[in-house]
Amino acid sequence: MASINQNTPPPALPDFCNLGVMLRVIFIVNGMGVLAGLARKPTWPGFWQEFLPLSVFIQPALLASLLLLCALRRAFTGRAYREFVVAVFVLETVIGILLYFGIHAVLPQDDFLALPAVLVFTLVATGIVLFYLNLRSRALSPAITEARLQALQARIRPHFLFNSLTAVLSLMRADPRRAERVLEDLADLFRVLMGDNRQLVPLQTEFVLCRQYLELEQLRLGDRLRVAWHIDKMPEDALVPPLILQPLLENAVYHGIEPSSEPGEININIYRNRDRVYFVLRNPYHGDSGTHHQGNKMALNNIRERLALHFDVEANMKSQVVSAGYQVTITIPYTTAK
Amino acid sequence: MDAPLKILVVDDELPARNRLKEVLQDINEHLSLSVVAEASDGKKAVALLNEMSVDVVLLDIRMPGMDGIEVARHLQNLMMPPAVIFTTAFDAYAVKAFELNAVDYLLKPIRRERLQAALEKAEGRLGTKLTGLEQLQERARSHLSVSERGKILLVPVSDIIYLRAELKYVTIKTAQREYLIEESLTNLENEFGEYFLRIHRACLVARNAILGFERVVEEGSDGHWVVLLNGSDEKLPVSRRQQQIIREFKGS
Numbered sequence: 001m002a003s004i005n006q007n008t009p010p011p012a013l014p015d016f017c018n019l020g021v022m023l024r025v026i027f028i029v030n031g032m033g034v035l036a037g038l039a040r041k042p043t044w045p046g047f048w049q050e051f052l053p054l055s056v057f058i059q060p061a062l063l064a065s066l067l068l069l070c071a072l073r074r075a076f077t078g079r080a081y082r083e084f085v086v087a088v089f090v091l092e093t094v095i096g097i098l099l100y101f102g103i104h105a106v107l108p109q110d111d112f113l114a115l116p117a118v119l120v121f122t123l124v125a126t127g128i129v130l131f132y133l134n135l136r137s138r139a140l141s142p143a144i145t146e147a148r149l150q151a152l153q154a155r156i157r158p159h160f161l162f163n164s165l166t167a168v169l170s171l172m173r174a175d176p177r178r179a180e181r182v183l184e185d186l187a188d189l190f191r192v193l194m195g196d197n198r199q200l201v202p203l204q205t206e207f208v209l210c211r212q213y214l215e216l217e218q219l220r221l222g223d224r225l226r227v228a229w230h231i232d233k234m235p236e237d238a239l240v241p242p243l244i245l246q247p248l249l250e251n252a253v254y255h256g257i258e259p260s261s262e263p264g265e266i267n268i269n270i271y272r273n274r275d276r277v278y279f280v281l282r283n284p285y286h287g288d289s290g291t292h293h294q295g296n297k298m299a300l301n302n303i304r305e306r307l308a309l310h311f312d313v314e315a316n317m318k319s320q321v322v323s324a325g326y327q328v329t330i331t332i333p334y335t336t337a338k
Numbered sequence: 339m340d341a342p343l344k345i346l347v348v349d350d351e352l353p354a355r356n357r358l359k360e361v362l363q364d365i366n367e368h369l370s371l372s373v374v375a376e377a378s379d380g381k382k383a384v385a386l387l388n389e390m391s392v393d394v395v396l397l398d399i400r401m402p403g404m405d406g407i408e409v410a411r412h413l414q415n416l417m418m419p420p421a422v423i424f425t426t427a428f429d430a431y432a433v434k435a436f437e438l439n440a441v442d443y444l445l446k447p448i449r450r451e452r453l454q455a456a457l458e459k460a461e462g463r464l465g466t467k468l469t470g471l472e473q474l475q476e477r478a479r480s481h482l483s484v485s486e487r488g489k490i491l492l493v494p495v496s497d498i499i500y501l502r503a504e505l506k507y508v509t510i511k512t513a514q515r516e517y518l519i520e521e522s523l524t525n526l527e528n529e530f531g532e533y534f535l536r537i538h539r540a541c542l543v544a545r546n547a548i549l550g551f552e553r554v555v556e557e558g559s560d561g562h563w564v565v566l567l568n569g570s571d572e573k574l575p576v577s578r579r580q581q582q583i584i585r586e587f588k589g590s
Contacts, residue, residue: 159400162427163351166447170357220351261350261379261402 012141013076013084014133016069020312021133026062028132029125033058036121053113054121057099061122064095089126096122140309141198157254160217167219182219185212192242200239200310202337203270203277207234210245214266217253225257226265233271237336240277241310247299248281248328255296256283256326267324275334285326300328307332343371343461344391348383348409349398349425358396358425358448365454369461380404381481381492384412388489392420394460396444399426407432408479411471412492415485419467421460435474478529482510484517493517495533499547499569501526503540513569537565538577551576551584 014021037051068091076084100118164186171179192209211229218225245268252266264284271278300319307315307330315332345362349355355376362373374392377383379401387395395413399406410422424443426432436443442456481492497512503523510517527534527542534542547568554573555561563584564573576584 158428162446163354166357166427167351167353169447170353170360173360174356220353222352258350258400259402 012137013079013081014137015073016066017073018312019314022066023313024132025066025129028129029058029062030055032121032125032128056107057103057113057118057121060103061095061099064099065092068095085130088130089123092122092126093119157250159254160250163220164216167216171219182216185216189213189216189246192246195242197242199242200335201242202236203234203238203240204236206240206242206245207231207236207270209243210249210268213246213249214253217257221253221257224261224263225253226263228265228267230267230269230271235272235277235334235336238272238277238332239335239337240332241306244303244306244330245279245281247303248279251296251299252281252283252326256285259286260284272334276331277334279328279330281328282322282325285321303330340370343369343457344374344393345371345457346383346386346392346395346420347373347376348378348380348395348401348406349376350378350401351398352378354398354425354446358453361448361450361453364450365457369454369457371457380406380409383409384483384490384492387413387416387420391418393464394421394423394457396423396425399424399429399432404480405477407471407474407476408481410468411475411479412481412483412490414467414471415483415490417488418465421464421466422468423456423460432474432476441468441471441474472525475529478533482517482519482521484510484519491517495530498544499567500544500574501534501542502574511570511572535583537574537580537583539579541574543567543574548587551587 016022016025033051033054037047037054040050041047069088072091076087079087096119097115100113100115164182168179168182168186171182189209189212214225214227218227249266249268256266257264267280267282269278269280300317304317307317311332315330317328317330319326319328321327347355347358347362349358355378359373359376362371365371374390375386377386381404383395383397384404386392395410397406397409406424406426410424413419413422422442424432424436424441425446425448426443427446433443433445435441442459444452444456479495481494482498484491484493493510493512499511499513501523502509502511506520507518508521508523508526510519523540523542527536530542533544535545535548537543543565547570549566549568551563551565552573553561554564562578563576563581565576566573
């Protein structure tokens with residue numbers, strides 16, 4: 001038992017700035033308010049009599065809590081989960097008491113909820129929300145591991161590895177130094193592909209990896225592969241899920257470049273617009289052929305799944321056939337480590 | 339001493355061709371051989387083989403345009419087809435099929451010993467034709483091939499207006515001319531079903547060559563439908579059994 005516990009990572013602290021988390025919290029607490037109202041007066045007019053004053057308390061309490069917790073996110077980063085829980089309970093108690101007296105000052109009615117009832121509701125709601133978020137994070141972390149494994153299988157096309165090794169062998173005698181560099185790039189790429197990819201990484205890291213990957217492909221494909229990076233407005237410090245771009249580039253090479261003897265261009269545009277980061281990838285399109293389409297869908301689904309695990313509803317991805325070829329667009333919220 | 343084994347290297351990736359030539363150079367010390375040409379895609383390979391005689395072709399499977407399996411099929415139309423050794427980085431499907439069909443293949447990166455053994459084996463069966471290749475083909479061919487005066491003529495499938503069965507042959511009709519091939523219309527329909535439409539027991543018409551349908555009424559009969567073609571003045575009859583295609587065509 002002990003050894004199993006040691007292997008379980010501590011639950012990740014919930015991100016209260018995430019729209020998905022906010023919506024879930026608002027939904028749960030209001031749901032509890034409705035239940036509390038129904039429990040005390042299970043008739044329609046009675047329920048409204050109970051729920052409305054409770055709601056007068058719940059809505060500002062939720063607003064204040066979510067705003068404060070989002071603002072305090074930085075302060076919690078790196079802290080133990082236990083400390084976080086204690087801090088949240090203290091914070092909620094303070095918000096509860098302050099709001100109780102605040103509301104009494106504005107609406108001086110005798111029949112408003114009593115302080116003990118307000119505090120009990122606050123603490124129970126806090127407990128349930130934290131419990132739910134904890135459960136959710138536990139449920140998701142194996143899913144992230146799973147997604148990583150799937151990603152691994154879906155992504156590394158054995159073709160790429162064996163063809164790259166052949167390319168390295170072809171350099172061994174003629175240009176040993178270049179062969180060394182290529183093997184180093186290959187090592188870097190596989191270190192990431194086989195590593196633990198649950199943590200977000202700076203965009204710059206992913207960018208370097210992608211460039212190394214494309215250089216390997218260039219070695220095999222020569223003039224057939226042309227790459228145009230548009231990264232003047234790329235936010236290097238933005239946090240992104242690792243391997244968010246590389247599989248898309250691999251797809252672009254596999255479906256867009258390899259099927260033609262003519263040169264083709266892969267166009268990558270990364271930029272930030274206010275608090276969103278955009279990735280737009282374009283490659284030549286040669287129509288669907290059964291198996292190819294399958295592989296592509298698998299890689300896209302994999303990325304979509306990982307985006308959802310990391311950013312919930314705040315990330316989105318779409319792929320479409322445009323006049324200039326096949327295009328994938330991803331947008332994620334702009335976040336940084338500091 | 340025997341004449342050196344003449345080898346053609348076909349691969350779309352330059353480093354792969356270079357590597358193969360290096361390994362062949364090493365083998366040359368034990369087995370007399372010479373690389374007479376190399377090609378970067380399937381069509382160029384077929385063109386080269388029409389011009390020169392080659393003993394062994396080292397043929398990559400995954401190539402743009404015409405893949406290696408299709409090249410090997412067209413090669414069987416030569417009087418003296420070269421021995422074929424397939425090369426592939428990874429093709430789970432193809433490798434399984436090769437095992438079943440006893441076709442020789444090498445996995446990249448290619449080892450000297452394996453290549454040498456394959457060449458020695460190939461030397462022993464020069465001039466024999468490969469069979470069963472059609473079972474290895476995963477997708478439809480890009481071309482049909484015809485043997486004429488010992489050479490392979492490639493007919494792009496997209497140029498074909500119709501295919502018509504005649505006794506044991508099938509006539510291929512393009513805007514320029516007609517060719518005869520020895521394949522069954524049913525197999526062609528299975529392979530190119532998306533591209534052709536059966537209008538008659540003995541006739542497949544390219545969907546994108548169909549301009550429309552016309553009803554021809556003759557004296558003393560109900561009349562029948564014919565198909566109007568782009569690129570040919572012929573009016574091919576649509577059999578009674580296939581008349582539902584006219585409705586489908588109008589609907590689409």
